[in-house]
Amino acid sequence: MTALPSPNHCCSSSSSAYSLNSSIGFRQIQRNIPFSLIPQNKFGLKNVSFRSKCTPSLPDAVLMQDGALATKLVATDEASSTKELKEGLLTVNPPEEDENTVDSDVKGDDSTVCITIVGASGDLAKKKIFPALFALYYEDCLPEHFTIFGYARSKMTDAELRDMVSRTLTCRIDKRENCGEKMDQFLKRCFYHSGNYDSEENFTQLDGKLKEHEILAGRISNRLFYLSIPPNIFVDAVKCASRSASSANGWTRVIFEKPFGRDSDSSAALTRSLKQYLEEDQIFRIDHYLGKELVENLSVLRFSNLIFEPLWSRKYIRNVQLIFSEDFGTEGRGGYFDHYGIIRDIMQNHLLQILALFAMETPVSLDAEDIRNEKVKVLRSMRPIHVDDVVVGQYKGHTRGGQSYPGYTDDKTVPEDSLTPTFAAAALFIDNARWDGVPFLMKAGKALHDRRAEIRVQFRHVPGNLYNRNSGTDADRATNELVIRVQPDEAIYLKINNKVPGLGMRLDRSNLNLLYKARYAKEIPDAYERLVLDAIEGERRLFIRSDELDAAWSLFTPVLKEIEEKKVIPEYYPYGSRGPVGAHYLAARHNVKWGDVGVDE
Numbered sequence: 001m002t003a004l005p006s007p008n009h010c011c012s013s014s015s016s017a018y019s020l021n022s023s024i025g026f027r028q029i030q031r032n033i034p035f036s037l038i039p040q041n042k043f044g045l046k047n048v049s050f051r052s053k054c055t056p057s058l059p060d061a062v063l064m065q066d067g068a069l070a071t072k073l074v075a076t077d078e079a080s081s082t083k084e085l086k087e088g089l090l091t092v093n094p095p096e097e098d099e100n101t102v103d104s105d106v107k108g109d110d111s112t113v114c115i116t117i118v119g120a121s122g123d124l125a126k127k128k129i130f131p132a133l134f135a136l137y138y139e140d141c142l143p144e145h146f147t148i149f150g151y152a153r154s155k156m157t158d159a160e161l162r163d164m165v166s167r168t169l170t171c172r173i174d175k176r177e178n179c180g181e182k183m184d185q186f187l188k189r190c191f192y193h194s195g196n197y198d199s200e201e202n203f204t205q206l207d208g209k210l211k212e213h214e215i216l217a218g219r220i221s222n223r224l225f226y227l228s229i230p231p232n233i234f235v236d237a238v239k240c241a242s243r244s245a246s247s248a249n250g251w252t253r254v255i256f257e258k259p260f261g262r263d264s265d266s267s268a269a270l271t272r273s274l275k276q277y278l279e280e281d282q283i284f285r286i287d288h289y290l291g292k293e294l295v296e297n298l299s300v301l302r303f304s305n306l307i308f309e310p311l312w313s314r315k316y317i318r319n320v321q322l323i324f325s326e327d328f329g330t331e332g333r334g335g336y337f338d339h340y341g342i343i344r345d346i347m348q349n350h351l352l353q354i355l356a357l358f359a360m361e362t363p364v365s366l367d368a369e370d371i372r373n374e375k376v377k378v379l380r381s382m383r384p385i386h387v388d389d390v391v392v393g394q395y396k397g398h399t400r401g402g403q404s405y406p407g408y409t410d411d412k413t414v415p416e417d418s419l420t421p422t423f424a425a426a427a428l429f430i431d432n433a434r435w436d437g438v439p440f441l442m443k444a445g446k447a448l449h450d451r452r453a454e455i456r457v458q459f460r461h462v463p464g465n466l467y468n469r470n471s472g473t474d475a476d477r478a479t480n481e482l483v484i485r486v487q488p489d490e491a492i493y494l495k496i497n498n499k500v501p502g503l504g505m506r507l508d509r510s511n512l513n514l515l516y517k518a519r520y521a522k523e524i525p526d527a528y529e530r531l532v533l534d535a536i537e538g539e540r541r542l543f544i545r546s547d548e549l550d551a552a553w554s555l556f557t558p559v560l561k562e563i564e565e566k567k568v569i570p571e572y573y574p575y576g577s578r579g580p581v582g583a584h585y586l587a588a589r590h591n592v593k594w595g596d597v598g599v600d601e
């Protein structure tokens with residue numbers, strides 16, 4: 001096994017099973033924080049990852065006799081998309097003494113992390129990223145030595161950035177003590193640098209400022225860039241950040257927000273451009289739905305409960321429905337949205353990712369590459385989507401209860417004759433042994449009657465059901481349905497047939513209900529909290545690998561092209577309605593009834 005350089009100078013006396021020795025690990029051990037070690041990337045940068053106490057189950061760690069902490073080693077080759085994983089304890093030679101070494105006993109955690117939010121003046125940064133970072137800080141999940149920088153063209157002082165950020169920070173859990181104090185402490189660690197996205201000079205200035213904070217705290221300086229900017233400037237920003245503001249001795253990672261292109265070609269071109277400056281394992285493509293609690297729980301539900309996995313196939317499942325709806329329109333984002341539409345905005349990423357997690361085979365392990373390998377297999381097994389299996393819609397203005405709601409094209413940033421779908425429904429199929437013939441129906445829309453995201457699994461009819469006569473005439477209504485409600489009011493419930501109490505024999509449908517807020521006192525973290533923390537920890541499980549992205553675009557690009565070339569007219573639906581009726585005809589053609597419509601949805 002290859003010996004890696006020690007992540008810190010210091011003092012383990014002999015060659016032994018690799019351990020983060022007591023001086024670097026002391027404070028972390030006290031707080032029960034395991035570390036993981038991932039070897040150097042092609043730039044020879046140390047890739048020592050922080051593990052916070054907030055993710056205690058990863059990775060396995062053991063306390064050595066000398067009080068040191070040894071972790072399971074995850075060794076990777078350089079091309080992480082085809083990564084070979086080896087686990088074990090690593091043997092290292094004793095590190096050499098270095099006169100410039102900082103005494104980690106004094107300093108505690110030997111690494112720093114600077115998080116730079118590029119596009120800090122924007123909507124997403126204010127709404128999601130800064131609040132997520134504050135929540136992590138509040139929960140003591142961030143590394144000890146962290147600094148946050150906002151970067152954008154807007155002119156702002158540090159104080160003005162802090163003021164802007166403070167307006168969107170809340171204490172997630174009401175009545176928590178010291179919230180104001182914590183906010184002040186957090187804001188003191190936020191700074192701002194104004195610069196252009198395509199200026200190496202400006203990024204060099206940023207680099208200088210980052211160094212000032214890194215020198216203060218320790219030797220290994222890790223850097224995370226969160227690109228919260230429009231995609232047409234991704235490459236400029238990455239070029240400048242990687243050339244002028246990469247970490248000299250730690251890792252440099254970049255989080256990207258979608259859209260990752262708008263079809264196969266543009267996505268591949270974007271990936272090629274990014275890879276001029278970054279390795280795949282430095283690229284963290286966010287799909288924030290993967291950070292949602294119930295989406296993460298999908299694998300737990302399937303693989304740790306004996307009762308579900310045996311039913312998880314064409315043999316018992318009649319259809320699967322993936323439903324996303326919002327009760328508001330594109331308010332304020334029409335300019336962006338019109339270029340993409342609902343299929344690219346929601347289906348090609350969020351719903352397809354959920355589908356892949358739902359349908360994949362059991363991964364070899366919970367390691368990121370094993371999970372992502374299985375997801376790619378599902379995506380590659382999918383049948384091309386036929387244009388007849390897609391229904392598109394667009395919302396129009398509507399007045400209800402004396403209040404007027406605007407139509408999509410009433411937005412000034414949307415062309416009057418836009419055909420961009422704000423609603424779509426589609427039938428997808430996975431041509432593999434497990435799922436052959438099972439319709440996976442997707443439905444996504446804006447300006448509908450409610451806000452929800454859920455997975456509905458409709459099981460087959462009970463063969464030779466003794467109780468058919470007692471269930472009424474609708475056999476479909478009497479089948480079991482498992483609902484995983486991602487939001488709002490996270491829940492998992494199973495519809496079962498039950499005898500109505502009494503002397504007669506009448507059946508009704510009842511729910512076995514796991515409602516999260518009734519079961520768990522702890523507030524559910526926002527998806528961005530989990531994802532940002534994962535990026536800091538180098539955990540890639542919930543980020544999209546480039547071959548997954550390619551497979552997702554290969555599936556949707558042909559049908560999107562056909563819809564656009566044929567100028568398919570969307571079915572118009574009133575703002576606040578349940579969407580186009582065409583979605584029901586589509587479902588009916590595949591012998592499906594949408595589960596979210598009806599008396600006992």
Ligand SMILES: NC(=O)C1=CN([C@@H]2O[C@H](COP(=O)(O)OP(=O)(O)OC[C@H]3O[C@@H](n4cnc5c(N)ncnc54)[C@H](OP(=O)(O)O)[C@@H]3O)[C@@H](O)[C@H]2O)C=CC1
Nearest residue numbers: 119121122123124125152153154228229230231257258259
């Ligand atoms: N907002 C949301 O809810 C979501 C956003 N996203 C994605 O996240 C990223 C950021 O989103 P959001 O914050 O809404 O974006 P914004 O449009 O608010 O842009 C962010 C910042 O980028 C700079 N900017 C905007 N347009 C340009 C331009 N044409 N040229 C150069 N700089 C520009 C501005 O900063 P300045 O002028 O100060 O430089 C702006 O404050 C995007 O990729 C978006 O698609 C993904 C999911 C949801």
Ligand SMILES: O=C1O[C@H](COP(=O)(O)O)[C@@H](O)[C@H](O)[C@H]1O
Nearest residue numbers: 258288326345346350453487527
């Ligand atoms: O990615 C996106 O997601 C949001 C919905 O996210 P949620 O976490 O609030 O459900 C959607 O509004 C937006 O159009 C899309 O780009």
